[in-house]
Amino acid sequence: xxxxxxxxxxxxxxxxxxxxxxxxxxxxxxxxxxxxxxxxxxxxxxxxxxxxxxxxxxxxxxxxxxxxxxxxxxxxxxxxxxxxxxxxxxxxxxxxxxxxxxxxxxxxxxxxxxxxxxxxxxxxxxxxxxxxxxxxxxxxxxxxxxxxx
Numbered sequence: 582x583x584x585x586x587x588x589x590x591x592x593x594x595x596x597x598x599x600x601x602x603x604x605x606x607x608x609x610x611x612x613x614x615x616x617x618x619x620x621x622x623x624x625x626x627x628x629x630x631x632x633x634x635x636x637x638x639x640x641x642x643x644x645x646x647x648x649x650x651x652x653x654x655x656x657x658x659x660x661x662x663x664x665x666x667x668x669x670x671x672x673x674x675x676x677x678x679x680x681x682x683x684x685x686x687x688x689x690x691x692x693x694x695x696x697x698x699x700x701x702x703x704x705x706x707x708x709x710x711x712x713x714x715x716x717x718x719x720x721x722x723x724x725x726x727x728x729x730x
Contacts, residue, residue: 605696605697605701606688606689606690606691606695606696606697606701607686607687607688607689607701608686608687608701608702608704608705609684609685609686609687609705610622610684610685610686610705611684612682612722612723613722613723614722616702617721617722618706618709618721619702619705619706620721620722620723621682621683621684621721621722621723622682622683622684622709622712622713622718622720622721623676623680623681623682623683623718623719623720623721624680624681624682624683624712624716624717624718624719625679625680625716625717625718625719626679626681626716626717627675627678627679627681628655628673628674628675628681629652630681630716631673631675631681631683631716632650632652632655632657632673634712634715634716635657635671635673635683635712636650636657637715638708638711638712638715639657639659639671643663644661644662644663644664645659645660645661645662645663646659646660646661646662647659648660655672655673655674655675656670656671656672656673657670657671657673658670658671659671661704665689665690665697665700666689666690667687667688667689667690667697667700667701667704668687668688668690669685669686669687669688669704669708670685670686671683671684671685671708672684672685672686680719683712685704685705685708685709687701687702687704687705688701689701
């Protein structure tokens, strides 16, 4: 009985999170994000190589302008000027040799309504899809793939 209530709470919280993502102008990733597609992505690379891959991707994308890139802090800030205007911060952190986490935070600049209808979330998913083609994906979130969690 208690397990059913916990599951019901998790389901209603997931629905609430989906509604919030539509009626928000900001989205970010994290190890324990309730939306699995927005969990931190870990890659089999070093922090400098991960930083280089992210920077090259941002330079290649039309309408993306790198505002600041701090390799020593593992942070890249980007203005998105094409289509919907947005600001993105990418964090690249090495946890172990050849295991690097990459996280995104995207804030959409909206003029009239205080919501982006899921644009920031879609932008993050698109960035991860493109990075997955450039780097060896290891896992998403705090749990290891195949760890039985």
